Amino acid sequence: MEQKLYRLLGVNQYRKFVIKVKKKYDQWRGKPDTDNYFLKDYSEEGIVFLKSQLIKNAKIHLVGVLVCLPAVLLVGRPWIQVIALLILLHNFYCVMIQRYNLIRINLLLTKKNKKKNIS
Secondary structure: OHHHHHHHOOHHHHHHHHHHHHHHHHHHHOOOOOOOOOOOOOOHHHHHHHHHHHHHHHHHHHHHHHHHHHHHHHOOOHHHHHHHHHHHHHHHHHHHHHHHHHHHHHHHHHHHHHHHHHO
């Protein structure tokens, strides 16, 4: 149900956009820094590592939401409110992306554990 809501809100499209921007940025820098964005391998350790990174990233973006919210609501200058709103929406969507991916990772871990228990 939660994933359907995220899809309806366009989270998957935004996720693809963010990944493209991240890859272009890494290419421009000449140094990939993608340990906390992509699954290294399908080992249980790799999956658990990515899960911990997703939670860490969600916390960072949540701070961004909480910092920008007062600026959107309280600052009297419209141009600052617009910029703060854009930053807030980006961070809010990033939190939803992390949650969306976390649901997918948990399903993957559940499948791996079922396979391991069958064997």
